Amino acid sequence: MRPIRASWLTLRREADHRAREHSLPLVDALVESLGHREPVEIVDIGAGTGSNQAWLAPRLPLTQTWTLLDHDAGLIGQATAAQGHPRVLATRRVVAGIGQLDEMLDDESSPVITCSAVLDLLTLDQARQLARVIASRRLPALLSLTVTGEVGMSPEDPRDAMVAETFNAHQRRDGLLGPDAAGTVAELLREAGSRVTVGPTDWELGPEQAPLVERYLRDRAGVVVEHAPDAEPEASAWLAERLAQLERGELRVTVGHADILALTEAA
Numbered sequence: 098m099r100p101i102r103a104s105w106l107t108l109r110r111e112a113d114h115r116a117r118e119h120s121l122p123l124v125d126a127l128v129e130s131l132g133h134r135e136p137v138e139i140v141d142i143g144a145g146t147g148s149n150q151a152w153l154a155p156r157l158p159l160t161q162t163w164t165l166l167d168h169d170a171g172l173i174g175q176a177t178a179a180q181g182h183p184r185v186l187a188t189r190r191v192v193a194g195i196g197q198l199d200e201m202l203d204d205e206s207s208p209v210i211t212c213s214a215v216l217d218l219l220t221l222d223q224a225r226q227l228a229r230v231i232a233s234r235r236l237p238a239l240l241s242l243t244v245t246g247e248v249g250m251s252p253e254d255p256r257d258a259m260v261a262e263t264f265n266a267h268q269r270r271d272g273l274l275g276p277d278a279a280g281t282v283a284e285l286l287r288e289a290g291s292r293v294t295v296g297p298t299d300w301e302l303g304p305e306q307a308p309l310v311e312r313y314l315r316d317r318a319g320v321v322v323e324h325a326p327d328a329e330p331e332a333s334a335w336l337a338e339r340l341a342q343l344e345r346g347e348l349r350v351t352v353g354h355a356d357i358l359a360l361t362e363a364a
């Protein structure tokens with residue numbers, strides 16, 4: 098799989114955190130389910146450079162210990178742990194894939210499982226493993242910021258549909274869940290017995306986020322050309338038009354994301 102760049106995670110962090118304000122009711126429900134259990138153990142899967150911890154830690158009114166897990170040693174090595182936060186008692190970093198999650202957990206622990214912007218990068222097998230760990234151990238889980246594949250741009254452009262279709266096809270390459278991830282994981286968790294709530298955490302972007310939008314547009318066009326080289330002229334023209342609109346302050350972009358909260362009766 099293509100590695101994720103730290104610069105991309107830095108660029109998107111502010112938009113991610115703003116989008117997650119929409120899912121505060123899910124955080125409240127998670128906190129309620131935890132009762133007065135302290136410290137809460139939290140495992141952040143695909144932690145990257147630590148954005149999920151940076152957002153979530155201050156919003157949990159309980160003392161916490163965190164495990165940041167990622168298969169990319171370079172990214173996790175740069176994770177800016179929220180250790181300065183008084184309720185974060187410890188943060189450990191583990192270089193491991195999601196397939197090692199089950200063996201990492203000891204039988205007595207019942208951590209909160211969390212992740213952000215990860216589920217679309219999983220295969221169906223990996224999603225099944227994750228759902229099995231969560232449901233069989235009766236763990237609470239907050240799985241955030243999964244892209245849904247729904248992208249709205251204003252003004253509209255007749256080439257948007259081709260761009261979206263080709264981009265989403267690329268995200269499903271090699272058996273990855275891509276835009277099907279949120280629905281698939283929610284369903285797997287329901288089937289395994291969790292109580293599942295899904296809420297929107299869309300990016301709402303405009304001229305104020307011009308550097309992120311520019312990178313998003315360039316990456317989107319690049320992926321389209323990689324997936325369908327014949328679409329290069331159309332994708333390049335689309336990109337040029339979109340960049341010009343962005344420069345003129347005319348472009349607004351909504352990128353669909355979803356958060357999933359999974360609880361069990363015991364959680």
Ligand SMILES: C[S@@+](CC[C@H](N)C(=O)[O-])C[C@H]1O[C@@H](n2cnc3c(N)ncnc32)[C@H](O)[C@@H]1O
Pocket residue numbers: 101106113142143144145146147148149166167168169172193194195196212213214215218219223
């Ligand atoms: C888009 S980044 C999100 C990083 C971070 N959670 C954030 O919100 O900024 C996806 C992360 O998931 C990690 N990842 C993807 N598949 C993984 C797997 N199977 N096991 C562990 N980490 C994985 C990548 O290395 C990357 O750090």
